[in-house]
Amino acid sequence: MAEDTPMLDADAAKEQSLMYGREEHDIDQKYPNRPLNLHKTLPFHSLFTELFNPLLDSSKKNRPPAARRKQGPHGHSNLSPNEARRNIIERFIAGWRKDVGDDFYPAMRLIIPEKDRDRAMYGLKEKAIAKILIKVTKIDKDSDDAKRMINWKLPGQLNKPSASTAGDFAGRCFEVLSKRPLKTSVGDMSIAEVNNTLDQLSQVGQEEQQVSIFKRFYRRMNPEEMTWLIRIILRQMKIGATEKTFLDIWHPDAEALFNVSSNLRRVCWELYDPELRLDGGDTGITLMQCFQPQLANFQNKVGSFQRMVTRLQPTPDDDSFWIEEKLDGERMQLHMVEDSSVPGGMRFGFWSRKAKDYTYLYGSAFEGENAGALTRFIKDAFHPNVRNIILDGEMITWDMETDHIVGFGTLKTAAISEKENTTNSSTGQRPLFRVFDCLYFNDTLLTQYALRDRRKALSGAVKGVHRRLEVLPYIEAHSYTEIEPELRKVVADASEGLVLKNPRSMYRLNERNDDWVKVKPEYMSEFGESLDCVVVGGYFGSGHRGGAHSSFLCGLLVNKHAKPDDPEYEKCYSFFKVGGGFSQADYASVRTRTEGKWEDWNAKRPPPGIELGGHADNRQHERPDQWIRPSNSVVLECKAASVEASDKFRMGITLRFPRFKQLRVDKRWTDALSISEFMELKDNVEREVEEKEKEFKIEQSRRKKARTTKKPLVVAGNDAVSTPYAGPESKLFDGLTFFIMTDQLHPAKKSKAELELLVKGHGGKIVQRDSTADNLVVIADKRLVKVSSLEKRSTNNILKPIWIYDCIRQSELDTSPLPFMLPFEPNRHMFFLLPDKQLEYEANVDEYGDAYARDIADVDEMKAILKDMPRKFETVFRRQECVEQLEDHGEELSRLKNYMFSNVKVAFDGVGDGDEDSKWALQVQIAENYVRFGGGMVAGREGDDEGDGIVAQGITHLVVKNQDAEKMAVNRLIGATGLARTVGVKWVEKCWEEGTRVDEERFQWG
Incomplete structure (x- = not known):
């Protein structure tokens, strides 16, 4: 501490010890010139009486019921809303400096709690807090008040307070707490005491401990204080002013420092004097200090690709722009710096976009106990000349079995698993860091350089490690017409979309601008298929959509021709959830046509006509708040980018990026899509997309007289498909009939059409539905609805597509022109195996899975077989026994x-x-x-x-x-x-x- 440190009064000194305790010595060393408050912090209630409520009044928004007051003596009717807000904030900060001191951090972390990185997450959401409050207030969990808090999104009865607070959890809590307060006047807890207690709440994880802490708040706070406390815990303030406004008013350089540090404490303690300004060197990013990354701007929904490219600011000399894939992962920054005290000589830091420190997970060193899920595998990723570097990229999950990206939700699980992996196994799921920018390299800050130059630095610094750390590729384009073909490609691979970048642009911290623009599939012109589906469920919204349905569950009819006495009448399988694309008029129209026909969903007794996703014994995935009979419902026309697998819906598949187009008032519920109609439509769309992709490739490559494959043509009255091809290569599958149900996923991705062409090229016959044909071979590699249906009937074995390739490969080795049926191998070939065939097919392989009738395909298969064998064998070579064994096998030893x-x-x-x-x-x-x-x-x-x-x-x-x-x-x-x-x-x-x-x-x- 400085020698001229001002004297604190007793209460202020006590609060300092209360807030910082054992870490105060470390804080003094890190921030030796930090400001100290001379007096005790303000009461907690001053935050909403002097700041939050006036801000809500000035923004002319509806405040929580607890906050409704007449405008106070400091009204600003003659000022614009923005000026009024600034005056309120400036007056509060000035009062703090006068009455408390220069350390504004205790208040700032409660005003903008979502930006406070020093306090851990509480692990509490609305329903968890509701259960805690039920125990704290000792009300019956089956009472109306308890149910209103638990079901806070559901509307209450008309003309009652709960009707207006639907979707506002804190408002619902105020209704309940105001009926049974322990304090009617404002409490005496100071801001410092609230911070200290919230720190304790963030450190506990058991409900009993959380209940104990909430009891402490409940005894010392009135209902209005408790309401604002809940908003702080949920980090959902919505007070009419952004963090940018607070930071700008606190200090002119506050936002710049926060962007490069993501540290609210540092901003408050280093910039407590508005007269002291940062110089240019203090506003740049630094090693091992988290910063706020640049963000991609949203595409204008009504804008065209041509208009988007114009926004990327091409010049007469350089009209290029870059196209990158938008990855479904977590934005991550990697810092690496030389450190001789660390095993391997390099120290790492990893932070997410929201400044969460993930170094504990991905590693802080190449070797030793601090090597994590990523660092232990990337020692060879950097060129030898790299001393320090900061990389910007996306951490994704990669499945090594399918060699494909996996959804973001699996990332942490994969990272935890990989943290224990010391063998660099080539199987399973792993975190993969895809780098797209370099911001700091060998003591040089690169943010002021153009993207094109930063990429050159990146290529000179990073070599990459396959499926561990890779540089994200980009395509240099010159015309807006090049965007849609690339968007089609990434959609086909189930990717999120594209990012268009200006290669002439600098890196701008914590900013969205037109230098980076993201393009998502729902904005593509003439892509995807419009679907008419019946609404079977509704979900209540929050905020301004509170009290009404904000999204809907759509289903597919099982049998649209069923009669009323048929069990399948009105029966639907859940298919997708849609909430985007609705206007207020659309919501009103749906509400008008379905009013009075909705019923609350009872999880214990769900409606028999609506089946949700999940396991058969508990199908409750994506459970709606209310349900409606199809005969009482409406039909929505929706558009989607593609179809993807999902266990969240009963169909086993769902729409990717569904979007509402219009309400089909001209259609009855029986005109909505059925399961069979959708599956037929899906197959047709997939074939058309495949054909368009092939045509595009041919046009781009301009190869001489490339042979094309026409779209398969179904002959009326016959299941066989006539596909033009160059003639059979062999009669390998002569006499066999193939029903190929899905694409191939492993070991390489092949489309259904490609598999059919391959089979027909070797003499096989193709059908498009399950049949009683002799020698029927059913092929599948995805568990789609129709595949699962065939499994349940247990009439056919289902083979993986790799069996086809194994047959062809073995026939080439045996040089046999005759029809050939390679014996089925349980693990390698069988997608679904009939129980009575298990023993029969197990006899086709030895105890280690090595087939008797087929040669090993490749090195990977050999490794897999050897992996399952005993690691130790008898080391003594018995020559005579070996000779006798060879003679028994007919070998001519002479x-x-x-x-x-x-x-x-x-x-x-x-x-x-x-x-x-x-x-x-x-x-x-x-x-x-x-x-x-x-x-x-x-x-x-x-x-x-x-x-x-x-x-x-x-x-x-x-x-x-x-x-x-x-x-x-x-x-x-x-x-x-x-x-x-x-x-x-x-x-x-x-x-x-x-x-x-x-x-x-x-x-x-x-």
């Missing part, structure tokens, strides 16, 4: 050089008997080596110890010098059980030369 003398025992005569012929002795020595190397045995001698004879036991061949030597040698054989073949040394030499055992008759001696 043709293998190192086995050609197997089961042969050779005796050599004339060596060691005083024979002075050195040439013969050398021949014998070489021949003995040949025999031993070829797997044979050389007979030993007993001349050294016991006599002069050859040990004859087991001898198969006797090598002699000449005919005379043969007679003498045979007489000297010891223990012979039969006559051995006599040959000359030339026989051994010839065998070695030919690499196989030759006939002995031609080499009797010599």
